[in-house]
Amino acid sequence: MITPVRVVIALCLVAPFVAMLWVGSYAKTDPAFIGIPFFYWYQMLWVLISTALTMLAYKLWQRDQRARQDTNGGAVK
Template identity: 85%
Template sequence: MLWVGSYAKTDPAFIGIPFFYWYQMAWVLISTVLTMIAYTLWQRDQRARSAAKGGASE
């Protein structure tokens, strides 16, 4: 996203929306999905650690 010259253009348009706008919105959606995946993996790891810690003390 720091290399503005790579996306500061109007073509190719997507359903009438210039490239600059739909490219930015695509990255918002992609980063949301990646954040959700990371959070789910983190939760899974925390549950596994909690289960291992609880199982070891019993």
């Protein structure tokens, strides 16, 4: 069953892949950040963003599973 929560979970997990596969959006040197070209610091920033999005997806998944157990009398289908 597709629910809004599961759509958000999927978006959280897919967003980093789309951001990293769309190389044209970050294949440049400017703007530099403390002397680091954009190409590098953008990717490093996505490491942190990906971690946060994965944690959010996991927490949402746990909450969704608990809600499904409550509505199905303890059994997950």
